[in-house]
Each structure stands twice: as C-alpha cells, then as structure tokens.
Amino acid sequence: MLIYTTRRVLFMIPLLLAISMIIFGLVQLQPGDFVDELRLGNPKMTAADAVRLRREFGLDQPWYVQYGKWLSKAAVLDFGISRANGYVSATEFVFNQRMGNTLLLSTTAFLLSILIGIPVGIYAAVKQYSVLDYVTTFLSFVGYSVPVFWLGIMMLILFSVTFKILPSGGIGSEGVTPYVESDARFTFTGTVQKIEARGGDGGQVITVSVYDPDKAIEVPKELVLSGNIQPAVAVGDLVSDGQSAGQTVTIVSWTLWALDRLKYLILPALALSIIQIAGWTRFMRASLLEVINQDFVRTARSKGLNERIVIYKHALRNALIPIVTLLGLSVPGLLNGAVLTETVFNWPGMGTALLDSVVQKDYNVAMVILMMLALATLASNLLTDLLYALVDPRIRYS
Amino acid sequence: MSQATVTTNALPERKDESSSAVAWRRFKKHKLAMFSLLVLGLLLLTSIFAPLIAPYAPDKIDSSNLYAGPSVQHFMGTDGLGRDIFSRVLYAGRVSLLVGIVVALLSAIIGVVMGLLAGYYSGQPLVLAAGPGSKEWTALRLGQGKAFVWWSVMRYAIWAGIVFFVVQVTGQFASTFTQAGVTVTWLIGVSLALTIAYFAFYRSIAVDIDSLISRFIDVMLSLPQIPFLLILSGLLANPDVALGRWLQDYFGESRSIILIILVLTIFGWLGTARIIRGLVLSLRQREFTDAARALGSSDWRIMLRHLLPNAVAPIIVQVTLDVGNNIVSEAALSFLGFGIQEPTASWGNMLSGAQEAIFQSPYTVFWPGLFILLTSLSINFLGDGLRDALDPRSRL
Numbered sequence: 001m002l003i004y005t006t007r008r009v010l011f012m013i014p015l016l017l018a019i020s021m022i023i024f025g026l027v028q029l030q031p032g033d034f035v036d037e038l039r040l041g042n043p044k045m046t047a048a049d050a051v052r053l054r055r056e057f058g059l060d061q062p063w064y065v066q067y068g069k070w071l072s073k074a075a076v077l078d079f080g081i082s083r084a085n086g087y088v089s090a091t092e093f094v095f096n097q098r099m100g101n102t103l104l105l106s107t108t109a110f111l112l113s114i115l116i117g118i119p120v121g122i123y124a125a126v127k128q129y130s131v132l133d134y135v136t137t138f139l140s141f142v143g144y145s146v147p148v149f150w151l152g153i154m155m156l157i158l159f160s161v162t163f164k165i166l167p168s169g170g171i172g173s174e175g176v177t178p179y180v181e182s183d184a185r186f187t188f189t190g191t192v193q194k195i196e197a198r199g200g201d202g203g204q205v206i207t208v209s210v211y212d213p214d215k216a217i218e219v220p221k222e223l224v225l226s227g228n229i230q231p232a233v234a235v236g237d238l239v240s241d242g243q244s245a246g247q248t249v250t251i252v253s254w255t256l257w258a259l260d261r262l263k264y265l266i267l268p269a270l271a272l273s274i275i276q277i278a279g280w281t282r283f284m285r286a287s288l289l290e291v292i293n294q295d296f297v298r299t300a301r302s303k304g305l306n307e308r309i310v311i312y313k314h315a316l317r318n319a320l321i322p323i324v325t326l327l328g329l330s331v332p333g334l335l336n337g338a339v340l341t342e343t344v345f346n347w348p349g350m351g352t353a354l355l356d357s358v359v360q361k362d363y364n365v366a367m368v369i370l371m372m373l374a375l376a377t378l379a380s381n382l383l384t385d386l387l388y389a390l391v392d393p394r395i396r397y398s
Numbered sequence: 399m400s401q402a403t404v405t406t407n408a409l410p411e412r413k414d415e416s417s418s419a420v421a422w423r424r425f426k427k428h429k430l431a432m433f434s435l436l437v438l439g440l441l442l443l444t445s446i447f448a449p450l451i452a453p454y455a456p457d458k459i460d461s462s463n464l465y466a467g468p469s470v471q472h473f474m475g476t477d478g479l480g481r482d483i484f485s486r487v488l489y490a491g492r493v494s495l496l497v498g499i500v501v502a503l504l505s506a507i508i509g510v511v512m513g514l515l516a517g518y519y520s521g522q523p524l525v526l527a528a529g530p531g532s533k534e535w536t537a538l539r540l541g542q543g544k545a546f547v548w549w550s551v552m553r554y555a556i557w558a559g560i561v562f563f564v565v566q567v568t569g570q571f572a573s574t575f576t577q578a579g580v581t582v583t584w585l586i587g588v589s590l591a592l593t594i595a596y597f598a599f600y601r602s603i604a605v606d607i608d609s610l611i612s613r614f615i616d617v618m619l620s621l622p623q624i625p626f627l628l629i630l631s632g633l634l635a636n637p638d639v640a641l642g643r644w645l646q647d648y649f650g651e652s653r654s655i656i657l658i659i660l661v662l663t664i665f666g667w668l669g670t671a672r673i674i675r676g677l678v679l680s681l682r683q684r685e686f687t688d689a690a691r692a693l694g695s696s697d698w699r700i701m702l703r704h705l706l707p708n709a710v711a712p713i714i715v716q717v718t719l720d721v722g723n724n725i726v727s728e729a730a731l732s733f734l735g736f737g738i739q740e741p742t743a744s745w746g747n748m749l750s751g752a753q754e755a756i757f758q759s760p761y762t763v764f765w766p767g768l769f770i771l772l773t774s775l776s777i778n779f780l781g782d783g784l785r786d787a788l789d790p791r792s793r794l
Contacts, residue, residue: 015617026629031636058574065570138430141782145774147726149733150749150767157760168756335622340730354625355734358632370625377620
C-alpha cells in the first residue's frame, strides 16, 4: 500500500509537469497581455514603450522559453505577482483572499448534497416503485438537467428581489465583523515626554515634545487615546508622523457575524448543491438496488432477520462502497459549479478570480488557480483509490 | 420454410421483427421518454421555423420599450435593449440546438476513432522509432520488405527534426540566461537531444496507444472543465494565433459559433471514447473477430465492419445525452461571456448580465433558462428511454 501510494505520488510529478506545460501554453496564447492592459489605462504610453516593456518582461520570447523561466521560478514556489490586485504575490492573493471563500462554499455544498442526497437515495431504493420513488427520480432528473447559473438567478429573484429576505450577492454585510480594531496614530514627530491617565473614562494622554522650526523651540503636543486603547510607546521614545500610538481589539459578536455570513452562504451553497444532490440520489438508489437483489440479502431475509437490519446492516454497507469512489470524482463537478455560482452570487472566490484574471490579462493568478485545480483533482483521484482499498477488503494494491 | 411455420404457430410476428422495431416497441413503454420526444420535436420545429413564427427580428432594438413586461405585443416581454424576448428565444434555440447537436456528432466521430484505436491496439505498442540496435528493426525489415528503406528514411528525417528542435530551443533558452546559466542550459539541452537521438536512431521507441489515450482521457475527465473551456475559448478567439486568425478570416462575426463547437468538442469526445474502448476490449476477444482476422481482414475492416456495429447502441445513447450536456455547457460559457457573442442570441448569452436585469425585469432571465432546462431535461429522459430500449439486458 505504501509502495503503491509512493508510486502514484511520484507519477503525479511528470503528470503535473505535462499539465503545467499545456496550461502555460494555453494561457500564454490568450489574446493580449498585461502590457496591452497598461496601454489601455495609460494613453501616454507609446508603441515603443510597449515593445521595451515586453522585452524587459520577456514577453517577446516564444512560449516554451517563457515556460522554462516560469517553471524554474515555480519550482521554488514563486508564481509571480498579481498586477491587477495591488501587485501582491499571486499565491498570496489566491491563498489568503480567495481560497478560503471557495473552500467554504464548496464544502458546504458538498456536505449538503451528501446529507440530503444519500438518505433520499436510500429511501427511494427501499421503497422502489412507490409514488415517492417516482417523484424523487423525476426530481433528480430535473436537478441533473437544470443549468446551475439559471437556478441561482431564479433563487435570487425569489429570495432577494421578491421576498427580500436574503442578500443578492457578496460574502457578508459591510460593517459586520467579529471584532473591531481601533487604533490611534501620531500626527507629529518628536519625543514622548509623559503618559498619564486623565478623565473619567480611563482614556490616556500622551504628551510629545515637538520641535517647531519657525520658533526654534520644543512645543508639547498631546494625543488623547480614547476608551481602552493601551499606549504602545514608552516615555523617551522617538515617535514619528503616522506611527501607531496603540491599538485595541474589541470583540463585537462572533454569533452575529457567523449568522450574517450564513445568510450570504445559503443561496450559493444551495444552488451549487442541487446538481450534486441529484447525482447522489441517483447513484445511491442504483447502488442499493443492485445490492438488494443479490443472494446474500435474500439469505439474510430468509433467515428471518428484521427488514431494518437487512437493509441497514447487510445491504447498505455494501452499497456504500461504490459511493466512496464517487466522493473524489465529485470534486471537479463542485469546482465547475463554483465558477458559475460564484459569478452569479458575486462570491469572491477562486472562480471569480480566474474569470477576472483572464479578462484583466493578469495571467499569473490564472496559472496559480489552474495549477491548483489540477493538483486538487489529481490528489482527490488518488485519495479515492486509497479510500476504496480501505473500505473494500477485496481490493489490494501491491 | 421452417422459419415461416414457426412464425405462424407459436410466437406471432415477434420472431421476424427487426431489431429497430423491437427497440421502438420497448421505447414506447417509457412514457416520459415519449413525451420528451414530443417536446424535443416541437422545440426543433419552432427553432427551424423561427423566421416564420417570430413576431419581430431577433436584433430589432426598441429604445422606447426597455425591460417591458409581458403584453399582447411582447408575449415574453423585452430585454434591456427593447428586443422581443420571445423572438430571441426562438432564434437562440437555433444556435443552441445546432451547437449541441454538431458537437455531439463531432465528439462521437472522434470518440469512436479514439476508442477503437485504444481498445483494438491495447497491449500492442506502436513502434515510433526503430534503429539497428533493436529487435523491432529486424521485425520491421522482414515485415515491410522493399518499403522498409523509405519508411526508415522518413522516420529518421522526422526524428532528426525533433532533435534539431531540441537543440534550437536550448539555444533560445540559453540566450535568456547569463554566465553559469548558459552552460547548465546547454548541458541539459544537449544531453536531452543525445538521449533522444540514441533511442530514435539506434534503439527503439514504442508507445502503447491505449495507455496513452486512456491516461489522457483520465486526466481530461478529472479536470474541472469550465475553467479550461474558458481558457480554450480565449485562445481560439485570439487573432494572433493561426487557428484564431483563420476563424476570423473565414467566419468573421459569426465565428463564435464555430469557436464554441471546437472548444466543446475538445472535451466532448472523452466519454464516448472510454465507452467504446471498454466495449472493443471485450469484443475483440470474441470468435467473430478471430474469424474475420483468419479470413485476412485488415485491422480497419475488423474495427469498422465487425466491432463498430456491435457498439452502435451505447453510441446512440451517449450521443443523445451529450446533446443535452453540450447545450448546458454552451449556455454556461456564453453566460460567462466566453461563448456565443452578441448580437447573435443563444439561450446562454441571453442570461449574461442577468444579475442587473433581475431587479428591472425578472422575465428577461426566466424564459431562456426555462428553455435550456426543458431541452436538457427532455434529452436526459430521451437518453434514459433509449438506454432501456436498446440495452437487451435491461428488464422491461
């Protein structure tokens, strides 16, 4: 098992290399580059400037040369900077600002779909040919066929335009945070003379002696710290304009914040999970029906076991084995849907980041996201195979 | 004569029923599939005869009538430019159905060829290069006879070209570095070129097409498609790339339809190929394949005349289901702005920019999506019915 896993992981390296080469080629051959974007934003830029910039950034080289340079940097995890997002590193942008949101959305949708789809599938299989079975089968067909973005828009119309009970997009209300950071900053440069408590609210006052060049004397100036801000400087420190005098973190309400986030999460997660729920229902029903018709289930029934025990102890356990393989295979579907759902609900995740980066020709971000998607799907495939061996003792990797 | 007597006695008319008649009889039992066939027929007819049915031209802009609600003049209302939604939905149906069907057919052709190749040649490596130091060299010399010299010259020329390309790329790489980088690049490049040359000219290079195609399908199928479709459609829309320029020159404004067909086909053939490969792997073990081979049939004849007809049923089901998937994918891409471009209407691009429109007029976005859902749902039921009707193992 360990040898098998190691071999699979090692095999992923050339595969990732090949994928990265294809992705890089595709991304490089997109219409326009960021120099074009710069020219659009700056009419003073001449054609000669553009040529010079392209040469400087190596954009005039053939794609395979650029790929080699990209790869030699990517090998040490340097994926370049994101020019459209304040020139932060592309990995930082994706990991710190976007990945968490996408993970939150897709994990919620995944859990929702499992928690709804599998029980419904079991029920439909146990009560085969009942009215409820027909209804679930029909509904799962509908869920499977519905375009996820249209469903999202319909939900928006229903819940945020007509009933106005849920927000129409975004990730959280403005101003609702779990904690408030307040800080005070110096507006002058000088040496701290004294720090004293004053007044009834316990606010502190920092006195700084500031040199006045007009009168050529030191003038004392005061900075009043409000509330419970503790001074971060000591007497004798040299402080400068804009420096923080001290800050405090007040916890507002974690519950309110979480509820607010939940309010924004419900619609996108539901929209994303509908297609998955339909899939799980169908697979679970088919898988359980196949097992129920097998001999060992008939044996269990014929020796007089309770129907509940037959279904949940004997049949269901075996029917869940093929479902495990599908856990990993649902990852691409989730990521696919995430791009569309995030666009509809204006959710700042990796999907919208990818879309924006292609439109804004900020290709470093697109490379990071596409490579991460490839890695995630390869890893989930491997995990699926290993999980399969774990739950099914008949499967041995050697 | 004996057959005639049988039909008159025990089983009336069932025995000489053709297989398609059996399938039709079984299909008719699937009520939902029959109903779906009716719906799809209606959708196809309204799309084909859109110019006769539509009350307005699909791109007729009416600035005095923006986001109008449903009325006698505009049965489904108007959109943000005052265009009649009913007319646009009808015309969009033409584009969406056309894309769905064409992509499904193209994918089926590519998928069948790939599946046949992978399944039939599974376990038989294809010799891409053979040199005098390998056992393939002797086998080829004996097998090809006089043509062997010419084949060898051609093979060697191609491989020489590849080695030359590696050296050239190394040079281009090296020129972007300085000092030690240049030497390292040259060392890597030249040793790579020498390794290729050694195997191509002296030893041999053989590739198992099956594992190549199968691995490729595995990787492609496990990738989330929409992000990659986005990138691909961007690539083909680029007039600086040969294919993109060709599309622009020959198709001009309407090239987005051709473009989306190409893009969707790139991911579309994988499922069919995988199914065909599996079928061929089992069919090629059967006696009739051995018999055909013993009679001297060529590989292509066996594949097309003996293996393919046995795989028709799953292909039909797959093509049907593909049409639905393609329509939804096309709509998704067009919705994101990477598919069919305005002013050509497709069910997907009528929904793009919908987040703004929902506050003005929900009708703008309701109808196109409903048509996508209706088409895709009908096709899924139809595929389900076909599967039941064509698969002899399914109980009905």
